[in-house]
Amino acid sequence: MQKKRWIARLLALAAAATLLWPFGATAAVKNKFEKRSVLLDTGPRITYWVYVPENAGDGPLPLVIFLHGSGERRERALVSGLPQAINEDLVVPPPAVYLVPQLPDTPIKWEHLEPHLMTMMERLESEYSIDESKVTLVGFSLGGNYAWEIAARFPDLFPRLACVCSRVPEEMDPLSLLSCDVRVYVGEKDTNVPPDSAIAFASALHDAGVRVGLFPYDGSHSQTVKHVFEDQDVINWLCWAE
Numbered sequence: 001m002q003k004k005r006w007i008a009r010l011l012a013l014a015a016a017a018t019l020l021w022p023f024g025a026t027a028a029v030k031n032k033f034e035k036r037s038v039l040l041d042t043g044p045r046i047t048y049w050v051y052v053p054e055n056a057g058d059g060p061l062p063l064v065i066f067l068h069g070s071g072e073r074r075e076r077a078l079v080s081g082l083p084q085a086i087n088e089d090l091v092v093p094p095p096a097v098y099l100v101p102q103l104p105d106t107p108i109k110w111e112h113l114e115p116h117l118m119t120m121m122e123r124l125e126s127e128y129s130i131d132e133s134k135v136t137l138v139g140f141s142l143g144g145n146y147a148w149e150i151a152a153r154f155p156d157l158f159p160r161l162a163c164v165c166s167r168v169p170e171e172m173d174p175l176s177l178l179s180c181d182v183r184v185y186v187g188e189k190d191t192n193v194p195p196d197s198a199i200a201f202a203s204a205l206h207d208a209g210v211r212v213g214l215f216p217y218d219g220s221h222s223q224t225v226k227h228v229f230e231d232q233d234v235i236n237w238l239c240w241a242e
Contacts, residue, residue, distance in 0.1 A: 032051050033050060033078055033087070034049065035047060036049070038123070040116060040119065043113075043115075044106075046104065046116045047075060048102055048120050049100040050124065051100075052097050052098070059129030059131070060129045060130060061128060062095075062096040062131055062136065063097050063125075063136070064136045064238055064239055065100075065138065066100045067138065067142075068100070068141075071141075072103070075102060077100050077101070077102045078100065080140070081138075081229050084229070086098065097128050101116065101117055110143060114150065134160075135157060136160040136162065136238045137162070138162045138163075139164065141225075143166075144164055144167075145167050147163050148161075148169055149169055151180060152172060152173070152176035155179045159180060160180065160181045160182075160237075160238070161180050161182045161183070162185065163185070164185040165186065165187055165193045165221055165224055174205045175210075178208065183212070183213045185217065186198050186199060187216075188216050188218050189219055189220050190219075191220070192221035193221060199216070202214040
């Protein structure tokens, strides 16, 4: 009987931890992001997460969009990168509207969710006072690969672009980002996404007259994303608070 009560106690503790952190981790970290979803005429219902700091005021506010990597599918978008840094109080998030779309656990790619992303942005613009001249698109790994593409096609929507540990699509024209302020973050020991293509493209952007900064870190894939998003100066730049 005593053993059964002990097992029941362990199960109750495990359930409580899951409620406090809905992504399977055991750490009792408060999730600051509000879960929402969008369903269009075609495609599945897509989850996204929104956070606005309590001290944000009435606006107008910058909009910061974070596109996660392949390892954060299936409602794991908040477990690394910018949202993790915010949730774990590793940085102080400046006043802004933070949008984190969520890739489902299916073969769907970021480019398939472009209509959903545009709808998310429209909804936030109708709900909050957003400064459309201060929108930052941030992509990590797989999300960074797509961030290059969509920013090149819609440069007026994304005045700032930050790609972390990402591959640059082949035959991408540096002049397509002429109106953007770009930052490229790479890990020199990154074997998941070797930094060569991003470094070469950063050089091509500079030669084309694009405002670009290249920031190499002496670390691996996971070390680099940790360094980038735990740097308050980086966060301030992303949020137009530098």
